[in-house]
Amino acid sequence: MKKPLQIVLDTSIFVNPDSRYLFGKTPKEALNNFLDSIAGKKSIFCYIPPSVYEELMKFLEKAPNHNKMILINKKPPSSYESSIPAMMVYEFIEEMRLRINKGLRIAEKYSRKLINQPIISKNNREKEEAVIKSLRHEYRTALREGVIDSKEDFDLILLAKELDAKLATIDHGLVKWAQKLGINCISAEELKEIVGGNI
């Protein structure tokens, strides 16, 4: 008998176009095809924390049928019983400190630019929105990419750690922090290979 394989699934696998295409055209089709591919596979156990399940459902118009969704265990991590090495918290604090400083530099850059080269006349809402959109994009990229920035991300890491499961994700931030805790992360391609490559 094959050793049972436990896999914690991140939303990104089925939602991000970079990985979704491996399983289907839309998030809904990707999830449905994935569920079909694990049906009947007795040595593969898939998990998703309830918070991440909620997140995933927002990308579908309709949840898959219960008889399919039951193939994924909606298990939350035991947050009140778990602990994290202090060293990881040090690293997290330092990472946030650097990024917060980066965010301020971006805010300063936009302000200085606009002080010296006010680019629009009054009532030019369109250009104003374009500047704000560009500011938002730059700021969010600097502060959020590559860090754990939500409860959902941390749920995935804690659950994978608790179950000693593989974490299937294409989110670089998740991979980086999960690896600090010794979690085995797998890509969408590896996940597809594992579930049989028969999608």
Add this chain to the structure above:
Amino acid sequence: MKKPLQIVLDTSIFVNPDSRYLFGKTPKEALNNFLDSIAGKKSIFCYIPPSVYEELMKFLEKAPNHNKMILINKKPPSSYESSIPAMMVYEFIEEMRLRINKGLRIAEKYSRKLINQPIISKNNREKEEAVIKSLRHEYRTALREGVIDSKEDFDLILLAKELDAKLATIDHGLVKWAQKLGINCISAEELKEIVGGNI
């Protein structure tokens, strides 16, 4: 015999004018007076993590004499052996998420204001610097006040936890996060009372 009392000292006590005045006029005088007050007190043990000691020394022109400084134990926390409840990390991630959003709102506010009301003509460096200074102040207050934002802060919390010591600080962020771990925080006034009120 009085029960021995262990106290971890934060820089803020001797540096922040709101508490320093209780011990002396300058950081140097405050620290020296404090050291004098604990000399010979066999039931009071004071600690400071090396990182925080370095920080404190930056505020003095010259370190106190060795025979005085030896009264404070420069003990680092056992960072590689300690762990933190996962729930605290959840709270920290959520707090940072809210603050990062707040930082973006501030950056947007300044940008929109400057787009619509470019307040200065070219070459008016003075006004430009005033705007940037105000942006920095608002951003830093929003993102840093009330959170653990440095390795030094976390060293204080870990050390107080490890030693089951009281933490003497007037930093609200430190108090808030230390209390989540059950650490007894004392104010500058309480510290002065404890060391004898004889400064």
